[in-house]
Amino acid sequence: DQQVKQNSPSLSVQEGRISILNCDYTNSMFDYFLWYKKYPAEGPTFLISISSIKDKNEDGRFTVFLNKSAKHLSLHIVPSQPGDSAVYFCAASARQGAQKLVFGQGTRLTINP
């Protein structure tokens, strides 16, 4: 039972264009969502988050959108840069104090020059 799904294992985007990564969830109790970026042989690095009381959060080139009715979130990166090439994980948790994060399978983003 995959509660958080990233249906695209990989995505290839040209440098300078917009990258859009998608994530779907099934558990309506989730109310905090995060995106992590992971390079090979390193741990995941926090990128951006959004609470269920919002539908958009921006941080520089990164914007996360949340559609609660569709149980869908997306990460937009614009403009995309070669250093953005990595695996991106979305994760979700329900407010319980300590976070029991549930992760998606990840999407490998490749930015082509």
Next chain:
Amino acid sequence: NAGVTQTPKFQVLKTGQSMTLQCAQDMNHNSMYWYRQDPGMGLRLIYYSASEGTTDKGEVPNGYNVSRLNKREFSLRLESAAPSQTSVYFCASSEFRADQPQHFGDGTRLSIL
């Protein structure tokens, strides 16, 4: 500025051997977590410690034990290693708040023959 430190980085075990993975954080976080990551899958929570003195099971706890040694350190033990426990193990820490991101170490790559 170490953040979350995991030791060892690599380990090869034989089936039935025991092993303890070490994790330490220097961010004064209350909560700590252990995850495993398998190919094509996201990270899955093994055990977590919401605060010093407490530990709880995550999604995949079977075959593992944990010890929260003090506020800084959280260890994961495999009492009798099995090939199914071949994985990359990540430790993370966070504030004891549902809206704060977890910070990850760089992982321990464990192979069990």
